[in-house]
Amino acid sequence: MNIRPFLYTLLFLILAVILSIAVGSVFIPPADLGRILIGWLDRANFSEPLKTFAFILTGIRLPRTALVLLTGAALGGSGAAYQGLFRNPLADPYLIGVASGAGLGAVLAMSINWPYSFWGLLAVPVAAFIGALLTVFLVYTLARVGKTVPTTNLILAGVAFGSFATAVTTYLMLRSTGELHRAIAWLNGGASQAGWEPVLAILPFLAVGLGILVLSGHALNLLQFGDDQAQQMGLPVTRARTLILLAASLATAAAVSFSGIIGFIGLIVPHVIRLWFGADYRRLLPLSLISGAGALLLADVIARSVIAPQELPVGIVTALVGAPFFLWVLRRSKNQGYW
Amino acid sequence: MFRKYLIVLLIVPLLAACSSAQASSATSVPTQPANTLPSATANPAITLSDGLNRTVTLTSPAQRVVSLAPANTEILFAIGAGAQVVGRDETSDYPAVALSLPTIGGYSGFNLEAIVALHPDLVLAGGINTPELVSSLEQLGLMVYFLPNPNTLEEMYTNLETVAKLTGHETETAALVDSLKSRVAAVDSKIKPLSNSPTVYYELDATDPTKPYTAGPGSFVDLLIDRAGGINIGADLFTKWAQISLEQLVVANPGIIILGDSAYGETPAKVAARPGWGTLTAVQTGQIYAFDDNLVSRPGPRLVDGLEALAKLLHPDLFK
Amino acid sequence: MLRVEKLSVSYGKRRVLNSISLEVNSGEVLALIGPNGAGKSTLVRAVSGVVPVESGKISIDDLSRHYELVSLSPMQRARSLAVVPQAASMPPAFTVWETVLMGRTPHLNFLGQVSSKDEAIARLALQKVDALDLSERRVGELSGGEQQRVLLARALAQSTPILLLDEPTSNLDLHYQVGFMETVGTLAHQDKLAVLVALHDLNLAARYADRVALLVDGKITATGTPQQVFTPELISTAYHLPVQVIQHPFVDVPLILPGNK
Numbered sequence: 038m039n040i041r042p043f044l045y046t047l048l049f050l051i052l053a054v055i056l057s058i059a060v061g062s063v064f065i066p067p068a069d070l071g072r073i074l075i076g077w078l079d080r081a082n083f084s085e086p087l088k089t090f091a092f093i094l095t096g097i098r099l100p101r102t103a104l105v106l107l108t109g110a111a112l113g114g115s116g117a118a119y120q121g122l123f124r125n126p127l128a129d130p131y132l133i134g135v136a137s138g139a140g141l142g143a144v145l146a147m148s149i150n151w152p153y154s155f156w157g158l159l160a161v162p163v164a165a166f167i168g169a170l171l172t173v174f175l176v177y178t179l180a181r182v183g184k185t186v187p188t189t190n191l192i193l194a195g196v197a198f199g200s201f202a203t204a205v206t207t208y209l210m211l212r213s214t215g216e217l218h219r220a221i222a223w224l225n226g227g228a229s230q231a232g233w234e235p236v237l238a239i240l241p242f243l244a245v246g247l248g249i250l251v252l253s254g255h256a257l258n259l260l261q262f263g264d265d266q267a268q269q270m271g272l273p274v275t276r277a278r279t280l281i282l283l284a285a286s287l288a289t290a291a292a293v294s295f296s297g298i299i300g301f302i303g304l305i306v307p308h309v310i311r312l313w314f315g316a317d318y319r320r321l322l323p324l325s326l327i328s329g330a331g332a333l334l335l336a337d338v339i340a341r342s343v344i345a346p347q348e349l350p351v352g353i354v355t356a357l358v359g360a361p362f363f364l365w366v367l368r369r370s371k372n373q374g375y376w
Numbered sequence: 377m378f379r380k381y382l383i384v385l386l387i388v389p390l391l392a393a394c395s396s397a398q399a400s401s402a403t404s405v406p407t408q409p410a411n412t413l414p415s416a417t418a419n420p421a422i423t424l425s426d427g428l429n430r431t432v433t434l435t436s437p438a439q440r441v442v443s444l445a446p447a448n449t450e451i452l453f454a455i456g457a458g459a460q461v462v463g464r465d466e467t468s469d470y471p472a473v474a475l476s477l478p479t480i481g482g483y484s485g486f487n488l489e490a491i492v493a494l495h496p497d498l499v500l501a502g503g504i505n506t507p508e509l510v511s512s513l514e515q516l517g518l519m520v521y522f523l524p525n526p527n528t529l530e531e532m533y534t535n536l537e538t539v540a541k542l543t544g545h546e547t548e549t550a551a552l553v554d555s556l557k558s559r560v561a562a563v564d565s566k567i568k569p570l571s572n573s574p575t576v577y578y579e580l581d582a583t584d585p586t587k588p589y590t591a592g593p594g595s596f597v598d599l600l601i602d603r604a605g606g607i608n609i610g611a612d613l614f615t616k617w618a619q620i621s622l623e624q625l626v627v628a629n630p631g632i633i634i635l636g637d638s639a640y641g642e643t644p645a646k647v648a649a650r651p652g653w654g655t656l657t658a659v660q661t662g663q664i665y666a667f668d669d670n671l672v673s674r675p676g677p678r679l680v681d682g683l684e685a686l687a688k689l690l691h692p693d694l695f696k
Numbered sequence: 697m698l699r700v701e702k703l704s705v706s707y708g709k710r711r712v713l714n715s716i717s718l719e720v721n722s723g724e725v726l727a728l729i730g731p732n733g734a735g736k737s738t739l740v741r742a743v744s745g746v747v748p749v750e751s752g753k754i755s756i757d758d759l760s761r762h763y764e765l766v767s768l769s770p771m772q773r774a775r776s777l778a779v780v781p782q783a784a785s786m787p788p789a790f791t792v793w794e795t796v797l798m799g800r801t802p803h804l805n806f807l808g809q810v811s812s813k814d815e816a817i818a819r820l821a822l823q824k825v826d827a828l829d830l831s832e833r834r835v836g837e838l839s840g841g842e843q844q845r846v847l848l849a850r851a852l853a854q855s856t857p858i859l860l861l862d863e864p865t866s867n868l869d870l871h872y873q874v875g876f877m878e879t880v881g882t883l884a885h886q887d888k889l890a891v892l893v894a895l896h897d898l899n900l901a902a903r904y905a906d907r908v909a910l911l912v913d914g915k916i917t918a919t920g921t922p923q924q925v926f927t928p929e930l931i932s933t934a935y936h937l938p939v940q941v942i943q944h945p946f947v948d949v950p951l952i953l954p955g956n957k
Contacts, residue, residue, distance in 0.1 A: 063489040089493060096516050097488050124787075151507075153428035158511050184748075212615060218483070219506045231488055231512035255808025259798060261787040265746045269781075270854070271774030271802035316789035319808060346478075347466065348485035 042314040046327040050106075053334035057102040058094060060338050062345035065090045096231075103236045104295065105337045105351075106330045109302055111243050111292035113329015115285035116303025117310070117322050118250050121257035122281055123188055129304035130289040133195030134172040137202035139293045142168020143223050144206045147216045158230065161223070162238065162294040169290030172198060177282070185264075185275055223297045225350040230295070239291040246288030247326060253281050254319030261316075301355040302329050302336075305363045312366055332359070422541055427503075427524025428510065434519065437544025438498035442480060442491055444509070445502030448523060449474050450676040451536060452500070455552060457543040463494045470670065470678070492516055498542060503675070526675050528599070529560060536677065556680045560603075563687050566694045567605035574690055576606040577630035577658070579637055580617065580669075585650045588625075592618030596679065597636070597672045604686035606632070622652050632690060633658040636673075638666035665689055697721045698743070698777070698858045698890045703752030705735075705742045712738050714914040715752070720890040722758070722857065725881055727905030728894040729925075731935055734911045736894040740862045743892070744779045745770060756858070774802035778854035780861040783843035788836025792846050795835055796822055799853035821852035825879055841872030848879065859884070861893040865900060873897070877904040898952045902926050903944070910934055926950040 119128040146164035151157035180190035259267040307325045340349040422434040442463035443449040449468035466482035481487040503525030526532040540549035582588040590610040591597035601608040609628040644664035671682030688695040698720040705713040720726040741747040754765040800814045822828040825845040865873040884891040908925040910918040
């Protein structure tokens with residue numbers, strides 16, 4: 038398989054990681070950055086301001102970079118999987134209600150006064166995660182007809198349940214105005230906790246979910262021909278679709294549980310990859326994963342630095358920057374119409 | 377072809393990084409200042425339990441405080457700890473001298489790097505801050521005290537005393553609390569003997585004038601209106617931030633309309649012009665007043681100012 | 697050979713196929729004809745495993761092997777029979793080469809990794825349908841006839857003894873219809889494939905099939921050579937239309953013409 042697309046996207050990711058670590062509301066001069074790297078092993082003996090800089094790097098920027106990287110990878114990868122699964126260019130990871138379910142879970146958890154403790158603070162992300170997965174399970178069960186799960190049913194059930202969940206969430210938010218601000222912050226993305234805990238918490242789910250997706254490229258290719266033809270070529274269609282749906286939903290649920298609902302990455306990144314590197318899902322999936330990570334990192338850098346020390350919600354940046362970029366790529370591409 | 381795209385991809389964030397460098401030159405890292413603790417008031421270790429049931433310990437009163445809520449900023453300055461504040465959230469605008477302090481974010485997100493760079497020895501969080509924020513600051517090794525939202529004036533006095541202990545201003549604060557209590561008592565003494573009270577509609581938000589928001593039961597506004605000798609028509613509603621329909625408002629027919637949303641551009645003239653509002657007695661008699669909502673919504677010492685302002689509005693003959 | 701015995705299929709309460717029995721021998725083309733709605737497509741889909749079977753047996757019966765298909769997994773079944781569907785709404789972004797390679801799936805691992813042997817088979821399949829020069833073209837750019845040939849190549853790349861075709865000529869120009877059926881016939885005879893092709897064009901079936909099965913209202917009403925099945929009585933009854941049957945002027949096959957004398 039041609040290795041160049043992977044080199045390009047990995048390079049993009051590495052640059053994005055470097056930017057994410059180097060840029061923040063506190064300006065660290067490149068010279069100091071260099072000194073920190075060079076004297077890394079001796080860092081306990083740093084004097085000011087290097088000491089504070091090093092602390093900011095390791096305590097704030099590094100864990101945040103890791104969390105954003107994982108979240109972007111999850112969104113990019115599951116976005117590509119959903120588009121392949123539903124054979125629909127408008128599909129994104131939230132198509133069958135994962136976002137609404139997560140939001141409902143989170144807001145429900147916020148309306149309860151958990152004690153301030155390790156487990157108490159985990160209540161909201163865990164509730165969001167459970168809400169997301171429960172929604173997928175419900176929608177899947179509602180959409181089932183006999184032994185098959187028709188695509189149209191899934192989408193319709195997902196949209197219907199999503200609207201219901203969003204309505205309940207909005208009502209809850211209006212009723213408990215004390216938590217309104219916290220709920221809005223969570224829903225818009227980027228309200229996550231600092232430190233390595235969120236990263237460690239979502240890592241196993243992402244490893245499983247994204248691992249399955251990366252190996253499902255061939256199955257997704259076959260599914261592009263329709264369920265009948267895919268089965269006639271030897272794919273156990275219902276089993277494959279269920280597995281891919283679960284894996285993508287698992288990754289998305291883990292991603293949103295700490296980072297809230299960030300749009301556009303899951304929708305746009307796979308399309309850009311498709312326009313540049315073709316529609317073979319064995320390539321599209323891993324490339325969307327890597328590029329999703331890089332794209333979200335870039336968006337996060339912009340969100341943090343454009344109006345520093347204030348921060349824009351990262352979901353706004355992905356839309357504002359992502360949409361024009363995508364339109365530009367679309368017009369320049371020779372692959373127009375061959376999504 | 378891809379080289380061009382890569383160059384574009386590099387330029388955009390580099391521009392962002394440069395702009396952040398310029399914008400944040402104000403938040404360059406200050407060097408750790410020498411400890412200027414006056415030994416005359418050397419205290420034993422300060423151990424308190426905060427609003428989240430966390431144990432907070434200081435070896436000596438805090439000298440570098442970052443405030444995460446406007447009420448906390450007001451409290452710090454009111455008790456005489458203004459010189460010990462090194463950072464504020466962006467909505468802290470009182471007293472005016474606080475505006476010269478560096479900001480560290482606010483409603484749209486708090487900037488952890490900026491907070492860390494100020495080297496605070498105490499971060500004062502309030503009810504409007506999320507537990508996630510407190511946890512994040514804890515993770516970064518900072519000392520955080522969560523000041524819970526008071527529900528009564530007494531609880532507000534307790535908050536003042538708490539912050540006084542944290543910053544080493546107990547004597548001044550005791551005097552401040554005494555003066556606040558006597559001002560409140562003065563209002564009480566004039567209000568208690570009254571037999572009739574005007575009905576009041578306190579407007580919080582009227583983006584949709586047919587369904588505006590008012591102060592409901594349990595809110596501080598409700599409490600203060602009652603203390604100032606008024607009857608809050610929102611007291612029968614269900615939540616602190618309660619929606620009332622225009623029909624209900626017409627039936628309740630308040631004698632006085634107080635515009636807590638005047639900071640958002642509502643004026644008595646605009647209210648009078650709202651369709652359907654002309655039937656209200658308060659509109660016909662011109663009893664519509666703009667009001668500084670910060671006096672009754674920020675849980676700090678200015679609540680007493682708010683009480684006095686309300687009392688003056690509701691009973692102008694009693695309070696000159 | 698492919699043997700179908702007393703196959704019944706129902707959609708809910710409605711019985712669509714009623715105790716169908718037929719056989720397709722290796723090296724022979726059996727055309728399945730009948731009015732629309734009779735169940736031709738359903739039969740092809742049931743044999744290929746996409747539609748559940750209510751009762752009956754589908755089996756491969758040869759000198760060297762005999763096994764039933766209904767209990768097989770999709771992967772195993774795909775090694776025995778391949779399907780050529782109608783060339784409607786194919787994913788336009790794949791190249792011809794990528795599309796044909798997907799036919800190798802039942803012989804690949806789940807990652808779809810291809811060996812040089814697989815590539816050789818794919819190349820051969822494209823040659824047989826005379827589409828090797830289209831390899832690097834995107835499927836979306838091709839004409840209907842070219843797309844249909846690509847689908848045939850994909851099925852051939854699957855390397856199965858049995859080939860099922862579901863009305864492959866429905867959307868093709870006459871030129872492509874004839875060319876396609878010629879190719880199918882040649883392949884069946886040369887490579888000893890058992891080919892079952894559902895057709896709606898009676899004359900095409902008469903011209904290119906070795907045997908014909910007439911399916912009406914879910915039942916087989918006649919099986920035999922084209923001469924035996926294409927009689928005015930059988931066809932008129934099946935299609936509710938008076939027809940004339942004459943002898944083709946150049947070839948020894950019947951010609952069906954609608955209308956009375």
